[in-house]
Amino acid sequence: MFWADKIAADAQGYQVVNDSKTPSGRVHVGSLRGVVIHDVIYRALKYAGKSVKFLYGVDDYDALDTVPKYLDQDKFSPYLGFPLCNVPSPEDTASDYAKYFMAEFLEVFEYLGIRPDVYYLRDLYRSGQLNPYIDIFLKNAHLVREAYKEVSKANRPDNWYPFQIICEKCGKIATTEVTNYNSSEVFYTCKPDATNWVQGCGHSAWISPFDGNGKLPWKVEWVAKWDLLGVTLEMAGKDHSQKGGSREVANAICHKVLGKKPPFHSPYEFILVNGTKMSSSKGVGSSAKEIAELFPPELLRFLMLRTQPKTVINFAPNYETITRLFRDYDSLIEKYQTLSATISAKNQLTKDLMPIFYSQLNEEIKAYHPFELSTIISLLQLPHLDIKNEIAKRSSESMNDFDWQVANQKIAVAEKWLQDYADDEEKLVLYFDRVPEKALELDQEQVFYLEKLKETLENIVTWDSEELQTTLFSTAKELNIAQPIAFKAIYLSFMGKERGPKAGALLSYLDKSLVVTRLRDVIKENLSKIDRIYL
Numbered sequence: 001m002f003w004a005d006k007i008a009a010d011a012q013g014y015q016v017v018n019d020s021k022t023p024s025g026r027v028h029v030g031s032l033r034g035v036v037i038h039d040v041i042y043r044a045l046k047y048a049g050k051s052v053k054f055l056y057g058v059d060d061y062d063a064l065d066t067v068p069k070y071l072d073q074d075k076f077s078p079y080l081g082f083p084l085c086n087v088p089s090p091e092d093t094a095s096d097y098a099k100y101f102m103a104e105f106l107e108v109f110e111y112l113g114i115r116p117d118v119y120y121l122r123d124l125y126r127s128g129q130l131n132p133y134i135d136i137f138l139k140n141a142h143l144v145r146e147a148y149k150e151v152s153k154a155n156r157p158d159n160w161y162p163f164q165i166i167c168e169k170c171g172k173i174a175t176t177e178v179t180n181y182n183s184s185e186v187f188y189t190c191k192p193d194a195t196n197w198v199q200g201c202g203h204s205a206w207i208s209p210f211d212g213n214g215k216l217p218w219k220v221e222w223v224a225k226w227d228l229l230g231v232t233l234e235m236a237g238k239d240h241s242q243k244g245g246s247r248e249v250a251n252a253i254c255h256k257v258l259g260k261k262p263p264f265h266s267p268y269e270f271i272l273v274n275g276t277k278m279s280s281s282k283g284v285g286s287s288a289k290e291i292a293e294l295f296p297p298e299l300l301r302f303l304m305l306r307t308q309p310k311t312v313i314n315f316a317p318n319y320e321t322i323t324r325l326f327r328d329y330d331s332l333i334e335k336y337q338t339l340s341a342t343i344s345a346k347n348q349l350t351k352d353l354m355p356i357f358y359s360q361l362n363e364e365i366k367a368y369h370p371f372e373l374s375t376i377i378s379l380l381q382l383p384h385l386d387i388k389n390e391i392a393k394r395s396s397e398s399m400n401d402f403d404w405q406v407a408n409q410k411i412a413v414a415e416k417w418l419q420d421y422a423d424d425e426e427k428l429v430l431y432f433d434r435v436p437e438k439a440l441e442l443d444q445e446q447v448f449y450l451e452k453l454k455e456t457l458e459n460i461v462t463w464d465s466e467e468l469q470t471t472l473f474s475t476a477k478e479l480n481i482a483q484p485i486a487f488k489a490i491y492l493s494f495m496g497k498e499r500g501p502k503a504g505a506l507l508s509y510l511d512k513s514l515v516v517t518r519l520r521d522v523i524k525e526n527l528s529k530i531d532r533i534y535l
Helices: 003-010 031-047 073-079 097-111 121-126 131-139 141-152 218-229 246-258 288-294 297-305 319-342 351-357 373-380 387-394 401-420 437-441 444-458 465-478 483-494 503-508 512-534
Strands: 015-021 052-058 117-120 176-181 186-190 204-207 271-273
Touching: 003 031, 015 031, 015 218, 031 052, 031 097, 031 288, 031 297, 052 097, 097 288, 117 121, 121 218, 131 141, 131 176, 131 218, 131 246, 141 246, 218 246, 288 297, 288 401, 297 319, 297 351, 319 351, 319 373, 319 401, 373 387, 373 401, 373 503, 437 483, 437 512, 444 465, 444 483, 444 512, 465 483, 465 503, 483 503, 483 512
Parallel strands: 015 052, 052 117
Antiparallel strands: 176 186, 186 204
């Protein structure tokens, strides 16, 4: 059974699925993993006939703790330590910083067919909905301190209270410390040494903690949200889910202070970019919006779903990653197409097909005859070819309207990838008018291979990628030459590089006469060089 369907099958009663995000900057693609996971659980619960609501919280009372490198440092540094909703917007398209960056992320939600009920923490605080919880946690501060100590070994002094006031004098929330509560007001100090990244102003006073004057620390706030909103299920990233981590602390607070069972939870792994965890505030990793502009929505959902939640996704928008992603998706579509005659409902899908089922924006998997993205990327770089004519000619099936719709999507992906992401090594540069200099460095074995290959290609009848690929392999095998050595000679002869796209496809993009002539020239130049060496 697919992981989300198992969660849905085990769930009892009305379910409230919750996820949240601190909009500290441009939201990176890694944050989409949690969003898609929660959306799929929500869908699985609906398919299982369970009553369910999907909520998404914006933690906009959190402090601005870093100015992202793509923003004006001079403009935003004075707002370090302020609640995000009290920081000005980078542009006049939004009322504040939090809504500016959240608007971009919510556009990606809509693009991916994800439509939770969105709430903002500022509204929960300012409307007074969290007032009862603020009072409970302040009156039971000793139990909160116990939970921190027992679970994470963090010692809080006896006069530490779980609350942060927005300083009346300087506006910061990150630098304030509450040390007393009299059931209606707290005593706080805005400490100059509270953090190592921003200084408090030193102001101290008694003030009401209610109606938006401050916030609970986020582990405590988490518990308050669960109870206020009736949350029954909330996953969390691996960093929060480790022993002694944030989720375990929150669970303990929930038990100790509220005497209630915390929501169902299971951890999920990170998305890494070249082995590094992404960060919104530090600008590490491609933004969710940028990747949404590259991938069709079904493929972006599939990126998150083809891997089990507890397995790391190492993502980088390079040639190998994106072509494999599309190839894997196409393969599952072909498998579905083969089995579709015997499938009439979701519960008849095999487990390996569930990622593409939940990748759809609706409940329908629509089959098509796939055309490889890698081939489209290569064809687009050959100006002498008409891309659509080549796709039609090379397709294994006659293409219908939906086949063309998918092919046009891939053309758009390939064009954007070549423009914005491909590095020089990944681009296809063919030498049409001369032999590349590196092709003059072949050894005798490689020259021997090209001689035999030229003879064979002169007599070949069918000039297509599969026939050519077979010929390239069989010639190497006949001469007992290792395939990597043989294919390196081909790539060097036409591209001046040691690697390239599928070699048979590469030759099929070119006229037969050009290929044969080029091989003859490469052989001649190398033989001449070899003769000079021995003379």
